[in-house]
Amino acid sequence: MSVVTLKINDIDVAAEAGKTVLDAAREAGIRIPTLCHLDGVSDVGACRLCLIEIKGIPKLLPACVTEVSEGMEVTTHTPQLDEYRRMTVEMLFSEGNHVCAVCVANENCELQDVAIEVGMDHSRFTYRFPERGVDISHPQFGIDHNRCILCTRCVRVCDEIEGAHVWDVAGRGAAAKVVTGLNQPWGDVEACTACGKCVDACPTGSIFRKGSTASELDRDRGKLEFLVKAREENQWTR
Amino acid sequence: MDTVNKKVKLATIWLAGCSGCHMSFLDLDEWLFELAKFADIVYSPVASDIKDYPEDVDVCLVEGAVANEENLELLYKVRQRTKFVISFGDCAVTANVPAMRNMLGSSEPVLKRCYLELGDKTAQLPHEPGIVPELLDRVRPIHELVEIDLFIPGCPPSAPRIQAAIEPLLKGERPVMEGRSMIKFG
Numbered sequence: 001m002s003v004v005t006l007k008i009n010d011i012d013v014a015a016e017a018g019k020t021v022l023d024a025a026r027e028a029g030i031r032i033p034t035l036c037h038l039d040g041v042s043d044v045g046a047c048r049l050c051l052i053e054i055k056g057i058p059k060l061l062p063a064c065v066t067e068v069s070e071g072m073e074v075t076t077h078t079p080q081l082d083e084y085r086r087m088t089v090e091m092l093f094s095e096g097n098h099v100c101a102v103c104v105a106n107e108n109c110e111l112q113d114v115a116i117e118v119g120m121d122h123s124r125f126t127y128r129f130p131e132r133g134v135d136i137s138h139p140q141f142g143i144d145h146n147r148c149i150l151c152t153r154c155v156r157v158c159d160e161i162e163g164a165h166v167w168d169v170a171g172r173g174a175a176a177k178v179v180t181g182l183n184q185p186w187g188d189v190e191a192c193t194a195c196g197k198c199v200d201a202c203p204t205g206s207i208f209r210k211g212s213t214a215s216e217l218d219r220d221r222g223k224l225e226f227l228v229k230a231r232e233e234n235q236w237t238r
Numbered sequence: 239m240d241t242v243n244k245k246v247k248l249a250t251i252w253l254a255g256c257s258g259c260h261m262s263f264l265d266l267d268e269w270l271f272e273l274a275k276f277a278d279i280v281y282s283p284v285a286s287d288i289k290d291y292p293e294d295v296d297v298c299l300v301e302g303a304v305a306n307e308e309n310l311e312l313l314y315k316v317r318q319r320t321k322f323v324i325s326f327g328d329c330a331v332t333a334n335v336p337a338m339r340n341m342l343g344s345s346e347p348v349l350k351r352c353y354l355e356l357g358d359k360t361a362q363l364p365h366e367p368g369i370v371p372e373l374l375d376r377v378r379p380i381h382e383l384v385e386i387d388l389f390i391p392g393c394p395p396s397a398p399r400i401q402a403a404i405e406p407l408l409k410g411e412r413p414v415m416e417g418r419s420m421i422k423f424g
Contacts, residue, residue: 093332097338097341098423099332099334099335099337099338100328100423100424101334101335101393101424102335103424106424107424112422112423112424115421115422115423116417116418116421116422119415119416119421120421121331121389121390121391121415121420121421122325122332122379122381122386122389122391123332126382127332127333127337127340127382129337129340129376130341131341131343132341146341
């Protein structure tokens with residue numbers, strides 16, 4: 001194992017070569033907000049909440065998909081980064097229909113948590129109120145596209161851990177949405193094993209178990225990481 | 239706000255909301271007596287019987303989103319006559335549940351659904367200009383229409399959150415709106 005040394009917020013950090021800046025920061029006890037990152041699955045840099053500054057690079061880079069390198073000087077929190085993060089969260093709220101008051105994930109929502117973290121007390125952007133659907137054709141689960149932030153955690157968890165690849169992203173720009181099967185009703189997708197890993201992975205109230213009432217959706221995120229680790233290390237008891 | 243010599247003139251209004259924020263305000267219980275030492279309620283749907291919004295109000299708590307012409311007119315009047323306007327609760331801050339009708343596009347499908355499709359024997363669209371306020375095509379949070387001085391999110395904001403936001407204002411200080419206890423939506 002080769003080790004590289006770098007500075008994060010002027011703190012000397014040693015990290016395994018090939019690790020991401022996000023991993024290195026976490027190991028050093030530095031918190032960077034994330035939404036699309038999920039322990040146990042690959043990173044895609046979709047939500048842009050973990051943007052960081054690296055000395056010598058003029059643009060901001062997502063910490064979750066930027067590898068550490070020798071001598072790197074990283075800054076994770078500046079007034080500008082904090083402002084961009086807040087704007088990102090405000091835009092997420094404005095582009096979908098996130099009505100926390102009537103959401104199954106109220107109080108158990110990462111989007112809500114991150115809004116608090118970045119200090120969002122209102123959105124400065126005009127709400128779009130897009131027309132989006134809800135699919136409750138699956139006997140056990142439902143997907144409410146109004147609350148989806150396109151983090152693609154469901155896509156990755158279903159593909160990489162369950163191996164079923166029920167989820168995908170269809171469409172472009174504002175019309176992009178997660179779909180099941182070949183854009184079929186979820187209940188018609190035979191590949192779905194009804195394992196519920198997408199429910200555990202979803203950061204908002206978008207994918208939920210049927211019958212959950214407001215504020216009831218409590219997930220077991222550790223389960224996903226456990227499965228990956230157990231598979232890698234051949235440990236099959238918890 | 240000069241609180242040394244005179245009391246703060248406090249108003250509350252409620253637009254398109256469920257009154258839950260006002261109920262939460264009343265939930266301040268005995269602290270309302272403390273509040274009364276520093277503030278005069280000059281206009282409020284739950285704490286006064288004054289019909290017209292007065293001039294020279296110091297602070298106004300605005301509950302609810304803007305959904306009809308009457309809401310809009312009152313909000314403009316409030317902004318014009320109030321020094322410090324507070325966006326009070328999720329409907330005022332995000333438009334919240336009242337705005338769920340925005341996904342239908344305009345006021346027409348909403349009215350048709352309510353008064354024609356679900357109407358009883360005398361199904362008809364309400365139309366009484368000057369008496370029944372016309373619905374706006376889009377429900378909007380109040381800060382999209384007027385300048386706001388402070389946001390108190392929450393559905394409803396809890397009584398402790400309301401107190402923590404108002405108490406500093408009475409002393410002429412600005413509350414710190416940070417963390418789960420102060421700015422969580424829902």
